[in-house]
Amino acid sequence: MRTLLHNAFVCTGLPNGFIKDGAILIQGSKIAWVGSCSALPPEAVTANRMDLGGRVVIPGLVNTHAHGGLSTHRGCCDDGDLFQWAAALASHTSSLTIEDNRRGCTLATLEMVRNGITTACDCTRYGAGVFASVASEIGMRSLSGALANSPELRLNGRPNWPLALQETKEAMNVHAGNGLCRFYLGGHSPYSCTPQLLIQIKREAEALDLPFVIHLAENRRENEMILEQHGKSSLAWLHSLGVLDRRAILAHCVWLDDDDMGMLATSGAGVAHNPASNAKLASGVAPVPALRRHGIPVGLGTDSTLSNNCLDLFQEMKFSVLLQRAVSLEGSIMGAADAFSMATIEGARVLGWDDDIGSLEAGKEADLVVLALDHPLGLTPERVLSDIVYRAGPQHVRSVMIAGRTVFDDGQFTLVDEAAARRAIHKHYQSLAVNKEVYDA
Ligand SMILES: [Zn+2]
Known part of the structure; x- marks a missing residue:
């Protein structure tokens, strides 16, 4: 037809x-x-x-970094820097279930599609295939997976590796042949994963021909910790482990210096830039103009509704330009064309999906x-x-x-009953005697 x-x-x-x-x-x-x-x-x-x-x-707008499963608890934790914020969430991590994750993903996908987002790279801790299932029902495209961590470095919650690997393989089977669903393997961050785990995740990702996703250099303190432990910047540390290449998707990259950017450009990895989340969690402003000058693909991401709090790439486009101008005092450091490109074709490039999406072209x-x-x-x-x-x-x-x-x-x-889905979710949480809290991001 x-x-x-x-x-x-x-x-x-x-x-x-x-x-x-x-x-x-x-x-x-x-x-x-x-x-x-x-x-x-x-x-x-x-x-x-x-x-x-x-x-x-x-x-269609491409959201290169999200945590849809957290959307049931929007606004529960609005203050503090990244580590204070994560600590405030951490005490509640054990209480959410896969069904909670599914409810969060339902709210997230409804909001994203309403906001013109047609593809999202979603991260969770447990339930690597949940976002894919929910997004697929609504007709949305997804790159889904779970970010593993080492239990000795991230004490709260139960271990999620090799669980994440098993879940991802199962989801790949369930959605085999569904062009809307792709998957990745990932680690949470250099400070919550041992080098052995990161190398193992990357090796499995290569064996399955999947992208590798990680949060990187989000907060200045992260770089200080990695420098103390390994004598290198976060980016140089990951590079030395051999996990950076064209298939790597790095969320945040706020704290990179020139050497880091040179290394990153050579590796071919892409960056998911989350301007609103980075500002809200007092992380800083990513060096986007410099990254793009180095030829590094930069896409835009919303991050979660706990760190943003809306899943709206129109806001991210605007904010990405305004932030750069506000901190550089240069009125032409970035313009509308840059932001539009990051929200579309460049985002698709970051996800390794630009042969198929990101621009309106025959084929x-x-x-x-x-x-x-x-x-x-x-x-x-x-x-x-x-x-x-x-x-x-x-x-x-x-x-x-x-x-x-x-x-x-x-x-x-056209494919789901939004009102009924929202009603069921609201009814569920209102029926709980004690309001449940959230997974950590
Ligand atoms: Zn994240």
């Missing part, structure tokens, strides 16, 4: 990729053609036509978001880009298509 979206302002996500009177031809899950309405290909004649009434179409998956943007002076590429990054939000998202299927349209999900 072919569908032609026409009468649209198409932003392909490529440099200068704006088509004012644009159209997109979709066949099955993929984009067959993108161009001007005045130059439709012959196959468009027999397609179902959908007139978008001049609305703006952008690539790629049809993951796209229709935005109701208007401008008193009319839509131009400059105004549309400016609106996407500095003004737009979830209130402008009219519909979301993932793999050629409309999963959200005019305020309604």
Whole structure:
């Protein structure tokens, strides 16, 4: 079946990729053609036509770092720096179950899709395949897995390795052939994993041909601890263990120096940048312009609803630019095009998924978001880009298509009953005598 979206302002996500009177031809899950309405290909004649009434179409947003399972406890812990915050959460880690994780992931995926996010890399401690299952039900694309840690270094909670490996293998079997679901193996951080564990995780990831995910250089204290223990920066320490390569996804990377960035660029690894979370947990501002100058792919991430507290990449796009300008006092250090690229094609590159998603091009998956943007002076590429990054939000998202299927349209999900799902979750927690607390992140 072919569908032609026409009468649209198409932003392909490529440099200068704006088509004012644009159209997109979709066949099955993929984009067959993108161009001007005045130059439709012959196959468009027999397609179902959908007139978008001049609305703006952008690539589905790519969330490179999330913890969906924590979404039931949004706002439970809003203060403290990373370690104070983590300690405040840690005493409650044993009380949440896999079902709690599933409820959190349900809330997270509903929020993400409503906000135009079509793909997310999700992290948990237990239940490596839960996010994939929930996301798949809603029609969303996911890169899911669990971050392992060494029990002797992270005392709370039960050990999660090799459990994470088993869970991941099971989830890969369950979702075999489902193009929406991919998986990774990961470690929580250099300070909560022994070198032996990190090497083992990476070896297993290579054997299964999976990406490797880790939190890195999030807080200055982390770098001090690793320097004390191993005589190296966090990044140099990971590099020396041989776990950094093109398949590595590093969340945060706030505290990197020039040498670190040179090493990182050579390794080919990508960075998941979480500007709001880093600011909220008093971690600092990642050196994004320098990272990108080094040619390191940088995507945007929301992190969890405990450290953010919303799963909204429009906010992250805006904040990523404003933060850099505020700390550098340079008004052109980053612009809207940089932020838009990080939220789309660069994010896809970080996840190793850019052959299929991240831009609107023939041959790629049809993951796209229709935005109701208007401008008193009319839509131009400059105004549309400016609106996407500095003004737009979830209130402008009219519909979301993932793999050629409309999963959200005019305020309604097409594959799940949002109201019923929310009702069941609220009812569950309200029925508990004692309000449950959260996993640590
Ligand atoms: Zn995280």
